[in-house]
Amino acid sequence: MTIPGAAPRTHIVGAGLIGASIGLGLKSEGWHVTIEDAHAEAEALARAIGAGDAPGDDEPELVIVAVPPAAAPQVVVDALDRWQHATVTDVASVKAPIAAAVEACENAVRYVGSHPMAGREISGGLAAQGDLFKARPWVICPNGAHGEAVAAVRLVAETLQCDVVTMDAAAHDAAVARVSHAPQVAASAVAAALGPLSAEDVALAGQGLRDVTRIAASDPEMWADIARLNRPSLMATIDHIIGDLEDLRDADDLGEAVTDLIERGRVEVARIPGKHGGATREWTPVTVIVPDVPGQLLRLLTDAAQVGVNVEDITIEHSPRQPVGLTTLHVLPARAQELAHALAENDWEIAAP
Amino acid sequence: MTIPGAAPRTHIVGAGLIGASIGLGLKSEGWHVTIEDAHAEAEALARAIGAGDAPGDDEPELVIVAVPPAAAPQVVVDALDRWQHATVTDVASVKAPIAAAVEACENAVRYVGSHPMAGREISGGLAAQGDLFKARPWVICPNGAHGEAVAAVRLVAETLQCDVVTMDAAAHDAAVARVSHAPQVAASAVAAALGPLSAEDVALAGQGLRDVTRIAASDPEMWADIARLNRPSLMATIDHIIGDLEDLRDADDLGEAVTDLIERGRVEVARIPGKHGGATREWTPVTVIVPDVPGQLLRLLTDAAQVGVNVEDITIEHSPRQPVGLTTLHVLPARAQELAHALAENDWEIAAP
Numbered sequence: 001m002t003i004p005g006a007a008p009r010t011h012i013v014g015a016g017l018i019g020a021s022i023g024l025g026l027k028s029e030g031w032h033v034t035i036e037d038a039h040a041e042a043e044a045l046a047r048a049i050g051a052g053d054a055p056g057d058d059e060p061e062l063v064i065v066a067v068p069p070a071a072a073p074q075v076v077v078d079a080l081d082r083w084q085h086a087t088v089t090d091v092a093s094v095k096a097p098i099a100a101a102v103e104a105c106e107n108a109v110r111y112v113g114s115h116p117m118a119g120r121e122i123s124g125g126l127a128a129q130g131d132l133f134k135a136r137p138w139v140i141c142p143n144g145a146h147g148e149a150v151a152a153v154r155l156v157a158e159t160l161q162c163d164v165v166t167m168d169a170a171a172h173d174a175a176v177a178r179v180s181h182a183p184q185v186a187a188s189a190v191a192a193a194l195g196p197l198s199a200e201d202v203a204l205a206g207q208g209l210r211d212v213t214r215i216a217a218s219d220p221e222m223w224a225d226i227a228r229l230n231r232p233s234l235m236a237t238i239d240h241i242i243g244d245l246e247d248l249r250d251a252d253d254l255g256e257a258v259t260d261l262i263e264r265g266r267v268e269v270a271r272i273p274g275k276h277g278g279a280t281r282e283w284t285p286v287t288v289i290v291p292d293v294p295g296q297l298l299r300l301l302t303d304a305a306q307v308g309v310n311v312e313d314i315t316i317e318h319s320p321r322q323p324v325g326l327t328t329l330h331v332l333p334a335r336a337q338e339l340a341h342a343l344a345e346n347d348w349e350i351a352a353p
Numbered sequence: 354m355t356i357p358g359a360a361p362r363t364h365i366v367g368a369g370l371i372g373a374s375i376g377l378g379l380k381s382e383g384w385h386v387t388i389e390d391a392h393a394e395a396e397a398l399a400r401a402i403g404a405g406d407a408p409g410d411d412e413p414e415l416v417i418v419a420v421p422p423a424a425a426p427q428v429v430v431d432a433l434d435r436w437q438h439a440t441v442t443d444v445a446s447v448k449a450p451i452a453a454a455v456e457a458c459e460n461a462v463r464y465v466g467s468h469p470m471a472g473r474e475i476s477g478g479l480a481a482q483g484d485l486f487k488a489r490p491w492v493i494c495p496n497g498a499h500g501e502a503v504a505a506v507r508l509v510a511e512t513l514q515c516d517v518v519t520m521d522a523a524a525h526d527a528a529v530a531r532v533s534h535a536p537q538v539a540a541s542a543v544a545a546a547l548g549p550l551s552a553e554d555v556a557l558a559g560q561g562l563r564d565v566t567r568i569a570a571s572d573p574e575m576w577a578d579i580a581r582l583n584r585p586s587l588m589a590t591i592d593h594i595i596g597d598l599e600d601l602r603d604a605d606d607l608g609e610a611v612t613d614l615i616e617r618g619r620v621e622v623a624r625i626p627g628k629h630g631g632a633t634r635e636w637t638p639v640t641v642i643v644p645d646v647p648g649q650l651l652r653l654l655t656d657a658a659q660v661g662v663n664v665e666d667i668t669i670e671h672s673p674r675q676p677v678g679l680t681t682l683h684v685l686p687a688r689a690q691e692l693a694h695a696l697a698e699n700d701w702e703i704a705a706p
Contacts, residue, residue: 117559131704134642135679137557165553175554183543183565185611188618189597190539193531193590195621200518201528204490205625206470208568212536213625215561216618223615224608231607237546242598244542245591254584255577258538262576265541265569268548271555272563289488294663298654310647314667326488351484 007031007159008087008152011060013075015039015046018091018116019066020128023051025160028130034060038067051128059083062152064114065090069225073101080107087149089114089156093176094229095169099143112153113141113169115176116162131161138162141169177233181226184215185234186241191216207315283312284336287328289349290316300327300348307342309335326351360384360512361440361505364413366428368392368399371444371469372419373481376404378513381483387413391420404481412436415505417467418443422578426454433460440502442467442509446529447582448522452496465506466494466522468529469515484514491515494522530586534579537568538587539594544569560668636665637689640681642702643669653680653701660695662688679704 010026012019015037027033027050035052037043046052063079065072069092076098079088088111090098095113102111116133138157142150157164167175191213194202227234244261251257290296297316304311313330331339340350363379365372368390380386380403388405390396399405416432418425422445429451432441441464443451448466455464469486491510495503510517520528544566547555580587597614604610643649650669657664666683684692693703 117557129704131642131702134702134704136559139557165557167553171554175550175557178547178550179555179558179562182546183562185598185601185614186539186543186594187561187565188615189594190536191618191621192597192614193535193593193621194624195593195617197528197531199624200520201524202532202621202624203626204470204492204518204528205532208540209532209536210625211564211567212540213618213622214564216615216622218615220612220615220619224612227601227611228606228608234607235602238598238601240546240548241539241542242595242602244545245538245595245598248538248580248591249588249595253581254587255581258580259573259577261538261545262541262569262571262573264548265544265566266573268544268546268555269566269569271547271552272558272566273556289484294661295658297664297667298651298658301651301654305648305651308647311650313669314650316666349484349487351482351487 008061010062012052012064014066015042020046020051021132024130029159060086063088069229073098087152089153094173095141096173097229099169109146110149112145112149115139134161137165139165139167139172173230174233177237181234182237187213187216283330284333285328285330286336286340287326287351289351290325290327303346309339361414363415365405365417367419368395373399373404374485377483382512413439416441422582426451433458440505442506444469448494449526450582452522462499463502465498465502468492487514490518492518492520492525526583527586530590534587535590540566540569636683637686638681638683639689639693640679640704642704643678643680656699662692
């Protein structure tokens with residue numbers, strides 16, 4: 001069993017992006033980490049990059065299952081059986097089906113669910129980085145596990161400098177269906193609806209469409225796994241979205257129905273946390289026309305810094321047919337006018353207040 | 354009639370953001386511009402900021418109708434009747450209903466539809482800027498107008514340094530339904546589906562949800578007008594999206610259905626033009642952990658510039674509970690590793706390759 005506060009001997013099953021990244025991160029903090037993968041090549045690669053050693057005679061105190069979501073339930077059950085004294089966690093992005101698979105085992109008190117929420121979709125151990133999860137949420141679903149098991153998993157998340165969030169597995173799955181899985185599906189559906197358009201039609205796209213469809217370029221196989229495992233919550237969310245869209249179709253006054261939907265959407269968007277956990281701050285955009293030659297962005301930020309205005313966010317919109325881009329600096333409302341004035345004095349063309 | 358190449362005497366009906374911005378832009382290029390608004394206060398404001406003079410005795414050669422979309426058809430018909438020798442255009446974001454209203458008039462050959470595509474939704478003459486449309490697409494729908502009328506409207510768009518695109522009105526409406534109106538509605542539906550979640554659940558949101566729902570904070574009234582006018586094309590697009598979502602609900606294998614939808618979406622996303630009209634270039638992301646203190650972004654770009662790597666795009670992701678943000682620099686694939694290495698040498702924490 002894990003001594004609270006001390007690094008447990010850790011074994012990772014699965015040497016893809018997630019498993020290898022966790023291995024690299026823990027090893028760099030001095031943990032004793034071993035790693036294995038069903039594919040000899042992936043295992044050799046993970047060892048070569050220093051994500052974990054070959055297992056020795058000592059039994060692990062903590063096992064981290066980092067296999068594809070569809071395989072996770074069985075691999076977790078097998079791990080609980082194979083290592084009779086270890087805490088077992090997994091990193092799949094759907095948690096209730098794994099908790100359900102474990103529930104019947106007599107070893108269920110040694111299983112804790114994890115979901116380290118990496119923000120990007122790349123795969124393979126070659127892409128691994130020890131700080132992949134740094135500053136990201138790491139959800140822990142205790143599922144009735146005993147306190148020492150939960151503490152061991154929490155120590156992993158804290159060691160990797162994650163933002164630890166404890167949730168019930170079912171609540172986690174319902175939440176990620178709405179904040180992650182359904183938005184992915186909806187973005188793909190909006191993109192797929194471009195199908196009938198000519199290239200000239202698509203060229204009318206502005207930043208709005210680019211934002212909505214950015215995640216539509218994700219890995220289909222991984223999302224197929226996730227959708228299968230989280231089917232009930234995902235379909236409840238999609239039905240919610242279909243219902244709202246059907247209400248538009250059936251409305252006597254489409255305008256009123258659109259107004260109602262947009263107003264409900266605005267209320268929810270305001271709840272999405274911005275910087276440091278508060279609701280999204282209202283920054284004021286200052287949009288500048290930037291010639292497409294190297295170094296302009298740096299020159300722009302240098303000029304902004306000389307006025308002492310902190311740039312909170314940047315969005316860059318490329319113009320489809322012209323050698324310029326529109327770069328928007330988001331700043332505190334009280335500083336926007338001053339910034340626009342100062343930039344104009346430095347020969348920047350300001351596009352909108 | 355307009356002498357090709359010479360600036361026509363121009364009268365603007367409607368002194369909101371669009372009308373006043375066009376007036377400012379044309380006047381700064383030396384055009385003779387008059388402006389009126391049904392609201393005396395808006396008219397006085399537009400005159401005060403220099404968006405147009407009071408109409409005199411000379412009849413205008415070109416009339417630009419810049420009233421809310423719902424009012425545009427009648428105001429255009431009235432303008433064709435009121436000024437018997439003028440070319441008339443309008444700037445509404447839906448074009449076929451206005452063309453249909455004009456079609457019955459004997460003056461139809463003097464009407465040309467316009468859609469200057471401003472990228473942001475702010476309203477009122479106070480927000481006007483002469484270069485609001487610079488580097489944006491300006492769609493012209495000739496609708497069978499005679500050549501001189503089309504040339505006069507094209508001259509406006511070119512004078513405002515827009516990217517002129519000529520389209521059929523029906524094709525325009527079908528296209529904007531898919532690239533603009535339906536994405537707006539879908540973003541609101543995704544946001545509205547967050548309704549059942551607690552604040553802690555919503556805090557699991559990553560950059561994907563933020564991107565998809567960014568435009569959900571738009572002005573409900575304007576979108577109600579647009580939806581009413583473009584109902585057939587908007588509903589055809591929404592039915593396309595509903596159909597794709599229902600296919601997921603009805604699928605024997607949800608995973609296969611999701612894979613199919615994501616693959617179709619990827620094909621379409623690749624068609625959205627990136628910089629300079631080509632398909633989106635594949636840039637490689639270099640993600641850096643940036644402490645939330647002023648000046649860090651500038652320091653980061655300065656360090657990137659010292660290696661001579663041009664930053665093509667930037668995305669900034671704020672961490673909900675920690676005093677750091679993740680800033681991603683998008684660069685040419687061949688330069689990404691070199692940039693990451695150089696930044697690491699300058700003590701930046703690189704989060705992912």
